[in-house]
Amino acid sequence: MPTIDAAGLQHLCSRLLECLGVNASEASFTATALVASNLRGVDSHGVALLRYYLEQLEHGDMEPNGEPELLHNSGCTALIDGHNSLGQIVARFATDQAISLTMDHGCGIVSTRRSNHFGAAAFWVQRINAAGLIGIALCNASPVVAPWQGKQGRLGTNPICFGVPGQSPFLLDMATTTVAANKIFNVHSAGQSTIPQGWALDKEGVPTTQTIDAYTGLLNPLGGYKGSGLAVMVEMLCGVLSGGAMANELGGIRFRGKPVDVSQFFMALDPKCFLDPGEYEQRAQSLSQVLKATAPATGYDEVLLAGEPELRTEAHRRKHGIPLADGTWQSLTDWATRFHLALPGVWAS
Amino acid sequence: MPTIDAAGLQHLCSRLLECLGVNASEASFTATALVASNLRGVDSHGVALLRYYLEQLEHGDMEPNGEPELLHNSGCTALIDGHNSLGQIVARFATDQAISLTMDHGCGIVSTRRSNHFGAAAFWVQRINAAGLIGIALCNASPVVAPWQGKQGRLGTNPICFGVPGQSPFLLDMATTTVAANKIFNVHSAGQSTIPQGWALDKEGVPTTQTIDAYTGLLNPLGGYKGSGLAVMVEMLCGVLSGGAMANELGGIRFRGKPVDVSQFFMALDPKCFLDPGEYEQRAQSLSQVLKATAPATGYDEVLLAGEPELRTEAHRRKHGIPLADGTWQSLTDWATRFHLALPGVWAS
Numbered sequence: 001m002p003t004i005d006a007a008g009l010q011h012l013c014s015r016l017l018e019c020l021g022v023n024a025s026e027a028s029f030t031a032t033a034l035v036a037s038n039l040r041g042v043d044s045h046g047v048a049l050l051r052y053y054l055e056q057l058e059h060g061d062m063e064p065n066g067e068p069e070l071l072h073n074s075g076c077t078a079l080i081d082g083h084n085s086l087g088q089i090v091a092r093f094a095t096d097q098a099i100s101l102t103m104d105h106g107c108g109i110v111s112t113r114r115s116n117h118f119g120a121a122a123f124w125v126q127r128i129n130a131a132g133l134i135g136i137a138l139c140n141a142s143p144v145v146a147p148w149q150g151k152q153g154r155l156g157t158n159p160i161c162f163g164v165p166g167q168s169p170f171l172l173d174m175a176t177t178t179v180a181a182n183k184i185f186n187v188h189s190a191g192q193s194t195i196p197q198g199w200a201l202d203k204e205g206v207p208t209t210q211t212i213d214a215y216t217g218l219l220n221p222l223g224g225y226k227g228s229g230l231a232v233m234v235e236m237l238c239g240v241l242s243g244g245a246m247a248n249e250l251g252g253i254r255f256r257g258k259p260v261d262v263s264q265f266f267m268a269l270d271p272k273c274f275l276d277p278g279e280y281e282q283r284a285q286s287l288s289q290v291l292k293a294t295a296p297a298t299g300y301d302e303v304l305l306a307g308e309p310e311l312r313t314e315a316h317r318r319k320h321g322i323p324l325a326d327g328t329w330q331s332l333t334d335w336a337t338r339f340h341l342a343l344p345g346v347w348a349s
Numbered sequence: 350m351p352t353i354d355a356a357g358l359q360h361l362c363s364r365l366l367e368c369l370g371v372n373a374s375e376a377s378f379t380a381t382a383l384v385a386s387n388l389r390g391v392d393s394h395g396v397a398l399l400r401y402y403l404e405q406l407e408h409g410d411m412e413p414n415g416e417p418e419l420l421h422n423s424g425c426t427a428l429i430d431g432h433n434s435l436g437q438i439v440a441r442f443a444t445d446q447a448i449s450l451t452m453d454h455g456c457g458i459v460s461t462r463r464s465n466h467f468g469a470a471a472f473w474v475q476r477i478n479a480a481g482l483i484g485i486a487l488c489n490a491s492p493v494v495a496p497w498q499g500k501q502g503r504l505g506t507n508p509i510c511f512g513v514p515g516q517s518p519f520l521l522d523m524a525t526t527t528v529a530a531n532k533i534f535n536v537h538s539a540g541q542s543t544i545p546q547g548w549a550l551d552k553e554g555v556p557t558t559q560t561i562d563a564y565t566g567l568l569n570p571l572g573g574y575k576g577s578g579l580a581v582m583v584e585m586l587c588g589v590l591s592g593g594a595m596a597n598e599l600g601g602i603r604f605r606g607k608p609v610d611v612s613q614f615f616m617a618l619d620p621k622c623f624l625d626p627g628e629y630e631q632r633a634q635s636l637s638q639v640l641k642a643t644a645p646a647t648g649y650d651e652v653l654l655a656g657e658p659e660l661r662t663e664a665h666r667r668k669h670g671i672p673l674a675d676g677t678w679q680s681l682t683d684w685a686t687r688f689h690l691a692l693p694g695v696w697a698s
Contacts, residue, residue, distance in 0.1 A: 072623070074455050074622040075453065075454035075619075075622060076424065076454045076455055076456050077455040077456060077618075077619075077623065079623045104424065105424035105425045105454050106423050106424030106458070107424065107425050107426060107454075107456055107458050109618060134586070134590075146643060146646065147652050147654070148652070148653075149645055149646055149649040149651065149652045150640070150643030150644065150645060150646055150649075151643070151645065151646040151647070152643045152644050154639060154643050155640075160582075162582045164589075170581055170585065172578040172579070172581070172582050174578060174579075198572075201646070204646060205645070205646020205647055205649075206646065206647050206648070222571065222572040222575055223571040225655070226571055227571075227572065228655075229521040229523060229654075229655035230509075230521070230523075232519055232521070232640065232655065233509075233521050235636060236483070236511070236513055236519065236636070237483070239636075240513075240629065240633050240636055241483075241623050241629065242623065243623065243624050243628070243632070246632065246635070246636050246639070247636055247639050247640070269426075270426075271590060273423040273424060273426040273428075274421070274426065274428045274460050274592065275592050279592070280590065283589045283595065284585060286595070287581075287584060287595050287596055290503060290595070290596050291496045291504075294495060294499030294500070294501045294503050295501050296500065296554070297495065297498055297499055297500040297550070297553060297554020298500070298553045298555050299554075299555070300498040300499075300554075302498070303497070303498045303499040304497075305496070305578075305581065306577075306578035306581065
């Protein structure tokens with residue numbers, strides 16, 4: 001497992017996107033967003049995705065220089081057509097809109113259609129949080145999840161992401177399935193034959209612990225019917241609201257010949273509409289401290305908030321580099337070779 | 350288990366609230382909201398709650414005729430002080446505000462502090478949906494849930510409720526725990542010694558299937574760390590945002606000498622800001638149909654959406670009456686006896 005530093009990795013990814021026709025500034029921004037996810041330890045949503053983006057661009061399933069368009073603006077809401085641009089470019093445009101609407105209305109709600117994979121949702125919520133606002137990001141995804149009691153993929157992993165401004169480490173970014181699809185792909189790639197109970201269902205909708213049955217089967221909604229309900233909620237706010245593709249109309253980054261056609265929902269909310277400046281941040285921090293001070297359950301050393309493990313990983317990886325899975329590194333190497341690009345240096349282990 | 354019709358039950362509950370000093374119109378509205386939950390089959394959030402409301406009123410822990418106050422309005426947001434009024438009265442005021450703000454801004458976000466138990470969240474989302482708007486309701490609750498990896502109650506069951514306008518039956522109303530606290534109280538009241546795995550943790554934060562350990566222990570967050578994260582998200586939008594009580598500062602409807610001091614978050618969103626009139630409703634209905642048409646998994650007859658079982662129960666109970674748990678009926682009988690009120694007729698079984 002080679003270890004690469006963030007800047008070198010970002011540069012390579014940016015250059016690869018340029019080789020597929022993406023202009024330099026959009027390529028650089030997209031690469032930065034991907035590497036940010038690796039820095040936080042969320043490798044499933046980092047540069048491992050680049051090979052799919054490159055394939056999409058090469059096969060004409062995604063526009064290298066599409067321009068997101070503001071279709072409609074009313075009150076604190078906006079509807080955006082992504083015109084099949086890179087998801088990161090659409091999401092940047094959309095979060096900028098959400099933040100701007102919040103200045104006038106206290107809240108901004110932005111829906112996008114015809115977008116693409118935007119990497120980790122956390123990146124966009126952090127962008128909203130950095131503007132001093134509470135942030136929410138939702139998106140629909142390829143239909144690999146059956147509605148509860150069903151056995152055909154109709155819903156995506158449909159993540160929910162939420163974060164707050166200020167110093168609280170709390171940042172929730174979760175698929176509405178027990179695990180993200182990538183976890184099963186990774187176990188499969190690694191050749192492990194079994195997975196933990198509760199991760200997946202087989203083709204008949206029956207719980208399975210066999211990796212191969214999970215790979216050809218379905219992801220288990222979080223906690224059963226409640227996770228399924230959350231996934232439907234996300235779709236009602238994404239594909240249904242945007243006027244874009246819904247449920248099994250979506251494509252997927254691993255399948256060629258069809259755009260992904262994903263929809264996203266962004267919300268920014270100004271806590272200064274409710275409390276004095278700085279008060280929300282202070283209260284959010286207090287809540288975090290109260291939760292952290294909870295006596296640990298038997299078997300645990302401490303209470304960890306959502307977002308804390310990622311913060312710690314980021315501190316470490318900024319200093320010590322990003323360890324990349326062999327498969328991811330190989331794929332980047334292959335693409336770099338093809339376009340005669342220099343590879344970033346690998347840290348001595 | 351006696352069966353009572355909705356109108357008779359509503360009348361008794363309304364009169365009982367009046368006996369504790371609530372004025373007639375607020376009492377009638379509150380009773381209607383509670384009975385609506387019984388009609389939907391959600392008995393844990395129906396008239397079974399009335400005894401606690403009456404006790405709160407009798408002990409001075411809740412104001413019989415408090416008046417919710419609009420503290421602050423900015424853009425599409427509003428902050429309300431419930432002044433310890435009945436939760437239903439605060440929530441009615443808040444949802445009216447949210448709907449009204451939506452007319453001007455496309456969205457309305459309302460936060461309440463110093464509120465009380467508002468019954469089932471679904472009632473408020475249905476109220477928003479009836480105005481042609483997408484609705485969300487969240488609230489914090491008594492600290493009976495430990496943050497994941499902890500063993501002390503710091504979070505509530507913190508429900509998430511979401512619904513859409515139009516004919517789709519989809520209506521999600523879920524605690525962010527595997528089950529609602531009332532389920533464990535009910536199993537305990539019924540004298541059952543065990544509960545299913547995944548419902549609860551004992552005092553040490555270790556999973557248990559013993560009812561007594563669960564009763565003195567903690568509710569299990571939905572799916573573990575993700576449910577815990579969702580509960581924190583809800584608290585960040587309720588107690589933290591409202592400036593009200595947070596986490597273990599809250600009281601509880603079963604404990605005297607302290608107001609419940611709950612906070613709620615309501616959001617209304619106008620789909621006509623994004624799509625043509627009627628289009629969102631039609632698309633939501635289409636999604637529901639696609640999901641319903643999913644082939645059932647082995648062991649199931651059909652795919653059920655969140656909200657469908659409740660719709661079916663409501664159709665049945667409107668015709669055939671509401672079966673009340675013996676304990677609930679006994680409690681209503683005791684209170685009615687005390688205030689010399691006539692009981693509604695019980696249906697012949």
